[in-house]
Amino acid sequence: MKLGLLELRRKPGRFSIAGASLVLLTVLLLFLGGLLDGLYLGSTGLLRSQPGDLVVYSSDARDSLIRSRIDPEVRTLVDGVDGVARTGGLGVALVGGEVEGKDDLVNLSVSAFELPVDGMPAEVALGPDEAYADRSLEAYGVRVGETVGVGPERTPITVIGWVDDTDYLQQGGFFVVPDTWRAVLAAARPDANLPPGTFQALVVELAEGADPGAVAAAIDAATDGATSTLTRSEAVQALPGIKEQDSTFSAIIYVTLFVAGLVMALFFALLTLERIGLYSVMKAIGASTRQIFGGVVAQAVVVALVSFAIGAVAMWLLTFVLPASIPVAVLPARGVQIAIGLVVMSALGAAISLRRVVRADPASAIG
């Protein structure tokens, strides 16, 4: 292994083609992973930022926030279930917003809330014409203290603060009091007009020690099947397109990692072919196959790690020039996953050369 790493240090140029290929593949993988995560975050922020453990939909809504309706009578039943500490109404209206000085409308997910989401103060005092906006809207010209004309009637709402990671279905989070939300919803979708007290969903905070699964079942039983109660993560997964997005992008990422393995397999096959004479000499003077092969795999791992590091820096720089409309979020966990995948596939690719290394004949070093 030491010999392999020494060759890498002394003759890095030999590995430049493999390294450059892996750098490009790293950028591609991080971009794909970033798109997957960006799309996920940008679609699910509203639900993930909710303080409660459970989300209650009406059972005929097929777990869709927009189709769901929870009226005050049902809510009373939910409030009475053992294990429920408190509930908060939740609703959303997907509308455009007019920002001063901008020609294009900004996409908003105007959300009603009763329980403060992550980033809001514990006691929120919002006026009917005020809102907390998701910081993602800053890229579209929204500013704290400025007024946005919301919905078809361009209802003037002033942004009084930021929240983070609260977008819904790629539309910027825009949190208002319930009455304001109902008015915006009624203006945008007269058919979806909701009476006071009715929300699209309830967010449920559990009492200490309560089991989420048990309470969820109890809620649906208490409402006699009028509700479908999910955990927060189940509700996130049920959002339209999330599962399909995940499986599609994951498949592309795995295929790309496989390609990385093929690149390394080809590179090390050629390199081993070129060095078969040297391997024969090394075996003649006492190197074991394991030592030689260990050096080859060590080279592949180091090339993969260095290429990943360079590719990660390149991707980071790329994020500064990508437009805000491309939802890329480069997360450390995804980076680690890709790094591990790249290292494993590179090592496996290099391992293809094992047969050739085994067959290097020390006797050929003589004569």
Place this chain on the structure above:
Amino acid sequence: MPALQLTDVRKTYTSGDEEIVALDHATLEVGDDEIVALVGPSGSGKTTLLSISGGLLTPSEGKVVVGGKDISDYSAKELTAFRRGSVGFVFQAVNLVPFLTARENLSVVNDFGGERSRKEAKERADKLLEELGLGKRADNLPNQLSGGERQRVAIGRALMNEPALVLIDEPTSALDTKMGEQVMELIASEVKSRSTAAVIVTHDTRMTHYADRTVSITDGRLEA
């Protein structure tokens, strides 16, 4: 104890229906500080004899004892360990590792499983290089050395693990007469000073006087 004992060693290969005899009932004994020159025409079996003596090939028949170890039936793994500790090679093509310095080309033998610590291996390598007149070239890569200097590094590598037997294949084939004589003198003095035995394969009969005796081989058969 002789450094090398070949007893009735035979090496055959099969080519289609034909059996090719590369070495035919070879019997040879080399004393523990003896230098033997092995001469013969191309294809006479010199390389086969050298390879069998060094554990690079296994004989089809016969017994091979090197430094008291009977290696006739050693497995590939056992032969690798044997080569590491008991035999040194100087190849015709020198075959230094191109990305290692002169010092590292010697100490790498210890890295493969020698008994010295890294520090001790470095010190031994430096000492050998000094003795070989390469003290100031220890940090040079092979492409920064002349042909003769590379040959001397190869000699140092062969002596690194203090083997019982050094096997040298055509050491002067790529060198001019003067350089060839220098290398042969060096081999003889280094081998003798360490009481190590050596078998030197050479076409060049001008160099055989550096050996204690000359053995001829023709068509796989040793002549006295």
